[in-house]
Amino acid sequence: MNMDLTLYLVTDRELARGRPLPAIVEAAIRGGVTAVQYREKNLSTRQMIEEAGTLAAICRRLGAIFIVNDRLDVALAVGADGLHVGQDDMPARMARSFLGSGRLLGVSAGSLEEALRAQADGADYIGASPLFSTPTKPDAGPALGYEGLAAMTARLALPVVAIGGIGLANAGATIGAGAAGLAVVSAIVAAGDVEAAARSLRAVIDGAAKGAKS
Numbered sequence: 001m002n003m004d005l006t007l008y009l010v011t012d013r014e015l016a017r018g019r020p021l022p023a024i025v026e027a028a029i030r031g032g033v034t035a036v037q038y039r040e041k042n043l044s045t046r047q048m049i050e051e052a053g054t055l056a057a058i059c060r061r062l063g064a065i066f067i068v069n070d071r072l073d074v075a076l077a078v079g080a081d082g083l084h085v086g087q088d089d090m091p092a093r094m095a096r097s098f099l100g101s102g103r104l105l106g107v108s109a110g111s112l113e114e115a116l117r118a119q120a121d122g123a124d125y126i127g128a129s130p131l132f133s134t135p136t137k138p139d140a141g142p143a144l145g146y147e148g149l150a151a152m153t154a155r156l157a158l159p160v161v162a163i164g165g166i167g168l169a170n171a172g173a174t175i176g177a178g179a180a181g182l183a184v185v186s187a188i189v190a191a192g193d194v195e196a197a198a199r200s201l202r203a204v205i206d207g208a209a210k211g212a213k214s
Contacts, residue, residue: 004034005161005181007202011038015190022054028188029062031198037084039069053078096122110141115152128152130164146177153178175208
């Protein structure tokens with residue numbers, strides 16, 4: 001399966017300014033988003049399946065990866081490309097056993113130790129979280145910073161996606177620290193022009209990645 005995690009959007013309806021998530025996701029993908037994680041805590045299971053199904057169809061049509069946060073049942077129900085779990089969610093090893101080998105498993109890690117354990121338990125990628133403190137997830141642990149991110153990427157055989165407080169100002173440096181991709185929430189979801197915000201971020205990421213290879 002294609003695992004392009006270059007620009008990874010995490011949804012948050014509270015930041016969407018009343019706009020429907022399908023419209024935001026479609027605009028974001030057109031702007032360069034390569035992966036979408038559906039993160040929802042407040043809807044019923046039926047509502048989540050309906051909305052996730054719509055988002056999954058958009059991602060399939062436009063060529064982006066679709067991942068569901070935490071809810072294995074929803075991911076399987078809509079044929080998502082994968083599941084993402086945190087340290088307080090279903091254990092990664094158990095999630096992998098349910099997902100099988102045909103779907104992606106992402107695991108959030110706030111330390112090198114957590115990341116190495118997730119790798120051993122069958123993760124396909126690591127979400128390094130939080131890179132910096134962020135109001136979208138106030139209960140996240142201590143910030144990793146560039147040094148923590150670099151230490152993680154140096155030790156892991158898996159791609160590492162950085163999340164937490166990432167925007168245009170620090171996107172390039174984050175790629176420079178070894179991130180395979182950037183996960184963002186408010187930088188895209190809350191933007192006045194979602195497609196333009198995604199396109200600007202993607203340009204910085206691509207430029208930084210090109211510079212790192214040269």
